[in-house]
Amino acid sequence: MTLVLFIIFAAILGSFLASFIYRFTNKNILKESYVSKINIFTEPSFCSHCKTKIDWYHLIPVLSYLFLRGKAKCCGATISSRYFLTEILVISSFSLIFITNDSWALILLKSFISLTLIFIALIDYQYKIIPLNSLLILFILALILSATEGLLILPEVFVTIISGFLLLATRWLFFKLKGKEGLGLGDVILFPILTLMIPMTLVPILLLTASLLGIVEFFLSSKLKRDSEIAFGFHLAIASYLGLVNFYPILPLI
């Protein structure tokens, strides 16, 4: 029963996130004229094609998309499967956190961190941008998790600061050697924030996992002849999520 209620909670947040990503990117990145004029937090749901207000019974997460067979009721335009997939992604990620964590405090905290990570990952994947506001929200949530897990101690914070400087140095070196940006400033800020949430022994594993995911994407995308720029923040977010569901073996702290 609790899991069912939690899945409904996840579906509502997933639906909110899907619509928020659409509004946020159209307003701040694509500068679309209609979305630029509205308040993206308070404007009721509207059809992205004809801008008609959507009735509440057509806004039920996951189910409405299936019932309407992916077609808008107002104008018949195809609804992007992105909304549906984002909802499914949030529901699955929340459910996995529910299964792998015991206390409600941890489950809720990690769920909101995962929601922020999904926002960062999806926007970074498509636009190669990590919005600063989302990094600030993630930083606050990471600090709370770090304190809850007893990780807000001097050696751990020291490793976080060092990892930030290491990434900054890597960014600088890449720029000197290649003459172009290889590592975005967003990634340089994102990585230290993520290290706050894990014991320092897992920091190299986090970096290694994200790099391996990046290499896999690089080979897949060069085969598909897409642009070869890698969204490192996207891979960091996935690697960090794996930590939230206790995927990494717990190494003894020496």
Ligand SMILES: [Zn+2]
């Ligand atoms: Zn419409």
